[in-house]
Amino acid sequence: MSVPLVRLFSLDLLKAFVAVGRRMSITQAADDLCLTQSAVSRQIHTFEEQVGTALFVRKQRGVAFTEDGERLFHAADHAIRQLQDIAAEIPGGSAHGAVTITSSIGITGLWLLPRLSRLQERHPRIDVRLAANNTVSDLRGEGIDLAVRYARETTVPPNAVRLFDETLAPVAHPRLAQALRRGEACPLLEYENTRPWLQWRRWFDDERWQKDRRQVLHFNQYDQVIQAAIAAQGVAIGRIELLQSLIDSEQLAIVDLPCTPQPSPYAVWLLAAAEAPRDEVLKVAEWIQLEAAQVRQWRRPEAGRQAA
Numbered sequence: 001m002s003v004p005l006v007r008l009f010s011l012d013l014l015k016a017f018v019a020v021g022r023r024m025s026i027t028q029a030a031d032d033l034c035l036t037q038s039a040v041s042r043q044i045h046t047f048e049e050q051v052g053t054a055l056f057v058r059k060q061r062g063v064a065f066t067e068d069g070e071r072l073f074h075a076a077d078h079a080i081r082q083l084q085d086i087a088a089e090i091p092g093g094s095a096h097g098a099v100t101i102t103s104s105i106g107i108t109g110l111w112l113l114p115r116l117s118r119l120q121e122r123h124p125r126i127d128v129r130l131a132a133n134n135t136v137s138d139l140r141g142e143g144i145d146l147a148v149r150y151a152r153e154t155t156v157p158p159n160a161v162r163l164f165d166e167t168l169a170p171v172a173h174p175r176l177a178q179a180l181r182r183g184e185a186c187p188l189l190e191y192e193n194t195r196p197w198l199q200w201r202r203w204f205d206d207e208r209w210q211k212d213r214r215q216v217l218h219f220n221q222y223d224q225v226i227q228a229a230i231a232a233q234g235v236a237i238g239r240i241e242l243l244q245s246l247i248d249s250e251q252l253a254i255v256d257l258p259c260t261p262q263p264s265p266y267a268v269w270l271l272a273a274a275e276a277p278r279d280e281v282l283k284v285a286e287w288i289q290l291e292a293a294q295v296r297q298w299r300r301p302e303a304g305r306q307a308a
Contacts, residue, residue, distance in 0.1 A: 009050055016043035017055065018080045021073040025062045031131065032143070084143060098127035099284045102139070103148040106222035107268065108132035110242045112148065119287050126280050139273035145281045147271040148288065156269050161285075163292035164241050166264040168197060170257045171238030172229055177253040180235065187215040187234035191225045197262035198222075198237055204259050226252075241268070241295050268292070 019029035020040065030040045048055050055069030065073060103112060108130055119128065131144060139147055148163070149156065176186050188200045196202045200216065217234055219225045226243065229236040230251050238254065246252045270288055272281065 009047065013043050013047040013050065014076055015080065016040050017047050018073065018076050020044060020056065020063065021065070021069070021077060024064070028133075031133075034129070098129045099146065099280050100129045100131060100144045101146045101148065101284070101288075102131040102133070102144045104134050104150055104222075105132045106226075106239075107148055107150060107242065109223035110226060110246075111268075114245055115291050118291070119284065122287055123280075123283050126283060128284065139271065145273055145277065146285055146288070147273075149269045149271055150266050151269055152265055153267065157271065159272070159275075161270040161289060163268045163270055163289065164295040165267045165297060166242075167240045167297065168262060168264050169238050169240055169254050170203075170235050170259070171240075171243060171247070171252045172235040172255050173232035174250055174253045176232050176235065177255040180255050180257065185214050187217050189225045189228050189234040189236040190216050190218045191222050191237070192218050192220050193222075195266075197264050198239075200237065202262050203237070203257075239264075241297065244296060 016029065016033065016035075019032050020026055023029045023032065026040050026044070027037050030037045033040060044056065051068075051072070053068050054066050055072060056063040057066060101112070109132070112130065116128070116130075119126075139145075149160070150166075153162075172180060172186070179186060190200055191198050193199070215234075217228065219228065222239070225236045226238075226246070228234060229238075230246065235255065235257070238252065240247070240254070243252055247254065270285060270292075272285060274281070277285065
């Protein structure tokens with residue numbers, strides 16, 4: 001026998017429950033819902049009181065379903081996804097909704113944010129929400145309209161739009177670049193990640209790495225590496241197309257080092273969640289592609305010549 005409609009759960013509480021269930025994290029669910037962590041935590045507590053049983057087991061990192069919670073989640077998630085799909089198809093139903101763009105923290109901070117004012121000038125009536133994180137998102141499931149992805153061509157869907165390729169070269173503050181040209185040593189700024197072409201050790205053969213061993217400063221986000229380079233704290237592996245504006249404004253300079261450049265097998269791509277996006281999403285996607293078309297593809301100069 002079904003529960004009477006008047007006793008059915010509040011939609012806001014159900015949304016909070018599904019958001020936490022999709023992420024297995026109250027903190028990440030709060031980001032998705034544009035709420036504080038404490039607000040989502042209270043909603044989950046209230047929802048569990050309404051249901052009459054615990055739905056999650058709190059862990060040191062994240063949460064896990066109870067047996068009742070997992071059973072309820074499967075039904076609730078399916079229902080919410082159907083509502084999301086129908087809301088997107090209703091003419092005018094999402095006309096005033098913000099366009100949500102997800103991207104890595106590095107691309108968001110170094111490429112999207114510096115250009116955002118131009119989108120506001122071009123489309124002042126469109127609200128935009130940036131969701132910066134380094135995890136791969138379920139676009140439709142998490143209500144994301146567009147994704148700017150850093151990936152291999154073989155891993156992106158057929159409808160992905162290639163925005164620009166990636167070229168790598170050492171970069172540093174212009175003052176440090178002068179010192180490096182004089183043969184002086186300076187610290188290496190290391191981005192801790194799983195991609196070998198973005199790690200310094202792959203840029204030196206073992207003999208030179210041991211002989212030319214420098215102090216290494218480690219960071220877990222790429223934008224932190226670049227901020228340290230701008231502050232003249234060391235030399236970084238530069239993703240040149242992302243850093244074009246910083247190089248043009250002479251906040252960074254491309255430098256030569258006695259090391260072997262590593263080609264990047266990745267490029268930057270644009271993905272849309274819906275096959276037929278609403279008008280606002282199409283306009284933002286068009287703007288992203290216009291900005292990408294202005295990115296100059298940098299090519300390494302001939303051996304022995306200094307980059308401009």
